Amino acid sequence: MSNAPMDPILTRADCEQHDRADPLAPLREQFDLPDGTIYLDGNSLGVLPKATAARVQQLISEEWGRDLIKSWNSAGWIDLPQRVGNKIARLVGAGENELVVADSTSVNLFKVLSAAIAVVQERPPMRKLIVSERRNFPTDLYIAQSLASQHGMHLLLAEAEDIPELLADRPAILMLTQVDYRSGRQHDMAALTRAAHDHGVLTIWDLAHSAGALPVDLNGCDADFAVGCGYKYLNGGPGAPAFVWAHARHVDNFRQPLSGWMGHAAPFEFSPDYRPAGGIDRYLCGTPPLLSLAALECGVDTVLAAEAHGGIAALRNKSVALCELFIARVEACCAGHGLELKSPRDPAVRGSQVSFSHADAYPVMQALIARGVIGDFRAPDILRFGFTPLYTRFVDVWDAVEQLVEVLHGGEWREPRFQQRAAVT
């Protein structure tokens, strides 16, 4: 956004004026957006950058097809986890060579939670409690359940508002996703990390809905460990590899248990004994999926392109403006249709998404998708809309609400074709 205050948005023409004045508007040109679609689901799967197809083709035809194994050296395949990691580091307040791309978010969480437990085990009397949020993304809880049970620890699931108080009970580890995937509620990473450390509690942050969407400052917050996702706001493509970070005070102190050869100090010595690489490289495990990794780099580059336009701070400002407009328009136009805001009203504690509950959220979302407005449904009753300021315009927000109004006023969501559940919802 420009520094000058904009007029409030009362009409679609006002939206167009905001879009014309938006310094981030040119960034939309980086993407191949499907015709006739308003895509409000970049928090599930980011859209396709224009650069990706050609880059992946190059990797397939030239690096793999023509140069074959030579590309490990000549095309720099061997350094790609670090190269892309260093780019992501700039988006989350991590230092150079502190963050690598590897595996999935779930696997990386297993690594850092294992590392955190090892830190705890070295501090007698050993604390036994891992605290997380009941509404945390399930895969995070499943991994924590697995490790807690293996190490004789307990996983305590709390409501978000109870967490500060729970820290006084001196648990071992606080493991949170910064932005809740359903409600979009955003934790104050700095304050919670400080409070955790005041009680000797280690912190693990899942940045799945943060990286690329809002300012994150891992070192500034003095966080202990972090993981994050490549295929949401980083636009890395379906199932893009994830990333992992450990604070410098921890990184060399522990061998994470997934001790694959890519995390060895000298993988091509083929030594029978594991000797972990120094620094974050020891969090690598097997050979990375290079097609998906190359696509991730293209996605990360689309976010880094914002650095010339105000960077993450500018993205965040626009995200807040888009979300505020969406909430205002929905509440003004859809009153009486059973929608209830489930995201925080205060943008300071909200991520880059807005969720409303509705008793028939599933068919309502299906009817909306049939009209070309793509959000998603999250069980049991949530309509979830993600706003990606790199490519979402103010007119998109306006038009999306117009379609939602049509769906609700006309009652078309009651049609049987919108009731049937797909395998993936």
Add this chain to the structure above:
Amino acid sequence: MSNAPMDPILTRADCEQHDRADPLAPLREQFDLPDGTIYLDGNSLGVLPKATAARVQQLISEEWGRDLIKSWNSAGWIDLPQRVGNKIARLVGAGENELVVADSTSVNLFKVLSAAIAVVQERPPMRKLIVSERRNFPTDLYIAQSLASQHGMHLLLAEAEDIPELLADRPAILMLTQVDYRSGRQHDMAALTRAAHDHGVLTIWDLAHSAGALPVDLNGCDADFAVGCGYKYLNGGPGAPAFVWAHARHVDNFRQPLSGWMGHAAPFEFSPDYRPAGGIDRYLCGTPPLLSLAALECGVDTVLAAEAHGGIAALRNKSVALCELFIARVEACCAGHGLELKSPRDPAVRGSQVSFSHADAYPVMQALIARGVIGDFRAPDILRFGFTPLYTRFVDVWDAVEQLVEVLHGGEWREPRFQQRAAVT
């Protein structure tokens, strides 16, 4: 090969005759092979199938770019780990729905070794020993070291010939790679599994250098667990995801520790409690890298295409013939140049590769690569040549040896440009 016995190969013209008579010859048309190159490194990275570029483009442009998250259902993304897994199952003697594609070989080994340890823990008095081969691929040993130390067990590294005797000491688990990555020595999976079971020992087989290269019969051998690699003989592309299999008697009895949401019985319920899927699906963890997974399917299809031409048995016959020709020609033409066969001379105990040692193996291989014959060097002194009968011809073997002769006779490998080590060797 046709059933009629072929003449022995004495000349390049004989090679051409063998290629003309080869029923597998048409399968070479499936690949984009680089001009001027004889590629004998398909055991490190398989070549590019012609179908891959278009398939990955379709996934990028249509499934991701146009259809976005709908593709989880409409393009069947959600079932891809099982779909490709079922195709690989046909190549390794696994049943329908017994094998899935997931993560890397290292990560999958962590899962199955964890599962095997859990089986052992339920059989008091608990056995403490994991036996493997000193020359096993290092990442397998690193993962085993990690889990052994975590569970108070010990990893015993033995020479291959000592393993049958060691089984009488009743270790807990025998973990082997069927075909040794350096020498190409092939274990007798059926006999070793039987011997292991006679002593109550569980078996884990790494099929990295077997799947797609030689007949494997996991169920026929009554193996317990297996993992394998997607980017070698399966031609899945650099860093393609790996696969994992567990025998039906084990698969439902244990929760492997990497309990990510894709292995949940109902991932889209978003339940806070992990409930493992039935069967092999519980060995899935996070969201799979779909670009790399789609490329893997194209690669697996190139091997399945051999089913119309005699299948894996025919591939194996041709592989043996190629390897025998290579050994005979090298020994006939390179005598006195310090090469020593490091692979078994008996093809029955050799995989689809041939290794020779040479005191200056690294520069010799670099000089050979500069002449367009690509094998690879393995520390400390191994020249390794992989033979992939899907695309390697008898004339390729002949011509490769001619180039090796030139390198050795001319001594060009002594040039300084061939001495300098690259990051990846």
